[in-house]
Amino acid sequence: MLIDCHTHVWDVDKHLGQEMISDFSRVWGGSIESLKATPEVHEKAMSKVDKAIVLAFKSLFLKINVPNEYVAEYVDKFPDKLIGFCCIDPNQPDATAELKKCIQDLHMKGLKISPIYQNFDPNSDRAYKLFELAQELEIPVLIHQATTFIRRAPLKYAYPSLLDDVATNFSDLKIILAHLGHPWEDEAIVLVRKHPNVWADISTLTSRPFRLYHKLMTCMEYRITDKLLFGTDFPFSTPEKTISDLLKLNKIVRRTSLPKIPVNIIKNIIYENPVKLFGKL
Numbered sequence: 433m434l435i436d437c438h439t440h441v442w443d444v445d446k447h448l449g450q451e452m453i454s455d456f457s458r459v460w461g462g463s464i465e466s467l468k469a470t471p472e473v474h475e476k477a478m479s480k481v482d483k484a485i486v487l488a489f490k491s492l493f494l495k496i497n498v499p500n501e502y503v504a505e506y507v508d509k510f511p512d513k514l515i516g517f518c519c520i521d522p523n524q525p526d527a528t529a530e531l532k533k534c535i536q537d538l539h540m541k542g543l544k545i546s547p548i549y550q551n552f553d554p555n556s557d558r559a560y561k562l563f564e565l566a567q568e569l570e571i572p573v574l575i576h577q578a579t580t581f582i583r584r585a586p587l588k589y590a591y592p593s594l595l596d597d598v599a600t601n602f603s604d605l606k607i608i609l610a611h612l613g614h615p616w617e618d619e620a621i622v623l624v625r626k627h628p629n630v631w632a633d634i635s636t637l638t639s640r641p642f643r644l645y646h647k648l649m650t651c652m653e654y655r656i657t658d659k660l661l662f663g664t665d666f667p668f669s670t671p672e673k674t675i676s677d678l679l680k681l682n683k684i685v686r687r688t689s690l691p692k693i694p695v696n697i698i699k700n701i702i703y704e705n706p707v708k709l710f711g712k713l
């Protein structure tokens with residue numbers, strides 16, 4: 433079974449905010465056409481996957497708002513295939529009430545939050561209120577504890593090691609670190625090894641193959657590859673491209689004496705590990 437654990441749906445002009453769009457153009461230089469991810473575009477891109485997690489995205493700080501209702505409405509059209517994760521900004525006054533509403537009324541299955549985009553300390557009271565409720569509701573939390581290209585987004589809240597106390601204090605909470613904490617993958621790796629309920633998705637990492645090769649070798653040495661999950665961060669990549677990039681990763685070490693990443697480990701990341709965590713959602 434193929435589950436894409438990290439995908440976005442949005443209307444670029446309505447939802448993303450000028451700051452994200454102009455910083456995207458400045459840093460990536462590409463056209464904003466490549467950011468297009470309306471439900472129609474998403475549906476087509478996901479035609480070959482069995483299930484996909486679809487994330488809402490909200491930041492009061494950066495004026496980004498892909499509403500939970502927008503995601504829920506799309507997910508409701510394909511309830512056997514799509515899994516909606518709401519996004520709550522801990523800085524919004526009704527944060528816990530909205531999380532409850534999303535899970536109980538909109539039938540969303542998880543929470544996405546992001547200290548660097550939403551400008552909050554993951555060990556603050558307002559964040560802990562959300563973690564506490566998520567643990568009580570028994571829903572997984574996908575956390576973007578990683579960098580971004582947006583200039584004003586505060587790096588001080590981005591480091592994966594900031595979640596060590598969170599994972600200790602909420603030991604039953606299932607936490608998924610987006611992008612393996614890029615570019616602090618080593619911090620993410622030690623968290624995944626230490627904490628039984630911490631996993632990581634590998635979305636977007638295939639765009640930097642040498643780095644990914646090195647980090648996957650580290651994951652093998654730390655024996656955590658069974659906690660790595662396939663994801664694309666669509667529209668930043670697609671399932672076809674990410675799978676093909678993963679399967680050709682060993683080309684990097686061809687004609688060298690460096691070891692290869694065993695193909696069964698790569699295939700488990702794509703086809704097996706996500707099913708263990710999300711197959712029943």
Ligand SMILES: [Zn+2]
Nearest residue numbers: 438440610665
């Ligand atoms: Zn993402």
